[in-house]
Amino acid sequence: LAKTTQPISMDSYEGQEVNITCSHNNIATNDYITWYQQFPSQGPRFIIQGYKTKVTNEVASLFIPADRKSSTLSLPRVSLSDTAVYYCLVIYNFNKFYFGSGTKLNVKP
Amino acid sequence: GAVVSQHPSWVICKSGTSVKIECRSLDFQATTMFWYRQFPKQSLMLMATSNEGSKATYEQGVEKDKFLINHASLTLSTLTVTSAHPEDSSFYICSASRDSRVNTEAFFGQGTRLTVV
Numbered sequence: 001l002a003k004t005t006q007p008i009s010m011d012s013y014e015g016q017e018v019n020i021t022c023s024h025n026n027i028a029t030n031d032y033i034t035w036y037q038q039f040p041s042q043g044p045r046f047i048i049q050g051y052k053t054k055v056t057n058e059v060a061s062l063f064i065p066a067d068r069k070s071s072t073l074s075l076p077r078v079s080l081s082d083t084a085v086y087y088c089l090v091i092y093n094f095n096k097f098y099f100g101s102g103t104k105l106n107v108k109p
Numbered sequence: 110g111a112v113v114s115q116h117p118s119w120v121i122c123k124s125g126t127s128v129k130i131e132c133r134s135l136d137f138q139a140t141t142m143f144w145y146r147q148f149p150k151q152s153l154m155l156m157a158t159s160n161e162g163s164k165a166t167y168e169q170g171v172e173k174d175k176f177l178i179n180h181a182s183l184t185l186s187t188l189t190v191t192s193a194h195p196e197d198s199s200f201y202i203c204s205a206s207r208d209s210r211v212n213t214e215a216f217f218g219q220g221t222r223l224t225v226v
Contacts, residue, residue: 041220041222042219042220043113043204043217043218043219044153044204045217046214046216087152097143097204098155099145099152099153099154100152
């Protein structure tokens with residue numbers, strides 16, 4: 001299973017764009033990259049998933065370079081309610097997730 | 110999105126007693142569910158894979174006799190913490206997917222806060 005590395009924490013201000021990068025040097029050919037958000041005392045919530053290039057949905061964008069050894073989650077114009085822990089996972093097939101340490105994003109007013 | 114519900118949301122029990130936590134997929138069937146444990150300020154740790162109609166598969170270091178898992182139907186898995194001790198106090202979370210195909214999105218329950226006194 002591919003191991004992921006993310007910054008432990010990040011600070012931002014309301015209205016800014018936040019980019020969180022994840023390294024996954026050992027990603028396998030069939031692995032997908034998936035990001036989850038977790039608020040205190042809640043279960044993780046799916047944000048976005050991608051395989052290569054760029055994926056965008058209503059809440060975020062995911063940028064994946066050609067070598068797929070890293071990925072960047074982009075949150076446009078964050079608000080205080082985006083303060084949470086963000087987890088990057090590489091997943092294949094069986095939805096058995098091993099979570100890394102995650103990135104604690106602190107959005108300030 | 111699909112809903113996975115856990116019950117109870119929180120529970121306080123006395124040391125030595127057993128506690129059962131339920132995980133239900135409300136609007137889809139799940140042949141496989143997963144149980145996680147999360148200590149304060151730490152990441153989620155996978156405990157076991159719950160398989161409908163068969164024995165659960167436990168991760169290394171997780172005591173199967175301590176954490177009993179039953180997956181009796183396609184919409185319900187239960188985790189029983191037996192003879193609970195204060196060190197078992199934690200946040201327990203389950204997840205389930207719609208089917209077993211590649212990279213199906215997994216849905217997580219809201220978690221159960223267990224406090225053993």
